[in-house]
Amino acid sequence: MDYSEHFRKEEHPFIEQVRDWKQAVETYYETKLTDFLDPREQDLLAMIIGKDETVRFQFHGGANGAERRRACIYPFYEEITEESFHLALYELSYPAKFVTLRHPDILGTLTGLGIKREKYGDIIAGEGFFHCVVSEEVSLYLEMNLTKAGNAPVQVERKPLQDALEAEESWEEVSSTITSFRLDVLIAEMYGVSRSKALPYIEKEKVKVNWKTITQPAYQVAPGDYVSVRGMGRRKILSNEGLTKKGRYRLQYGKKKDQ
Secondary structure (H helix, E strand, O other): OOHHHOOOHHHHHHHHHHHHHHHHHHHHOOOEEEEEEOHHHHHHHHHHHOOOOOEEEEEEOOOOOOOOEEEEEEEOOOOOOHHHHOEEEEEEEOOOOOOOOOHHHHHHHHHHOOOOHHHEEEEEEOOOEEEEEEEHHHHHHHHHHOOEEOOEEOEEEEEOHHHOOOOOOOEEEEEEEEOOOEHHHHHHHHHOOOHHHHHHHHHOOOEEEOOEEOOOOOOEOOOOOEEEEOOOEEEEEEEEEEEOOOOOEEEEEEEEOOO
16 A cells, blocks of 8 residues: 555654564564554554554553553464553542643653653543553652642552453544645634634644644645644544535534533
8 A cells, every 4th residue: 555645744753663573563472562552543553553453452541431552463363462452540539629630731740751742641630639550660650759749748659450441432523614734724614713813822832633733724634634633632533425506515513512
């Protein structure tokens, strides 16, 4: 398959990486465990490997409904278990009576510690604590170095993976029509703002497509893409259902029901 015809140029390096992983499993019969992948990367991996007779794959992110997950690519005869994913669950508790912490506070703290985003999965809020699933290889470093988030002291405790909070995420499917698949047109339609008001979000680097910041209003979005605006939630382009009699595109997209 000529992937250049089906995927964006910026996705080609990841696609080549997936092909290399698949070939290594086919050739050397060795299991490959990836870092945490975002949903778009998971979609790409699933498309590239597909229903292969000799190479199979599974995803696991530690919690039911996890968004960011590791992939295990393995020979058909291997048995894959939860332990195969080398995940560690941590509960990060703080004095909620005196201080409030939010998801960005935890994310910023982990970034500040030098832990790369691909080394940990979802951060899920509980009452007075957060659950965070990380790769086993960074677990000891996290235990030794994470002592506070924002201005709050944080107590770090490892928990059994089965205790992970469930990541609740459901999507509502929406039908609409648009004049084009330009990013500014889609932002206006999917977030209920005018096209002129959509522009500042894009130009001020508040918009991401497939977890990458996009600053070009004319950027072409396609089915399968994830779009997010900071503070306004995420959408997924489901399909282009063709043109109406007036020459507008029939758009199907998903948005989270709690947004």
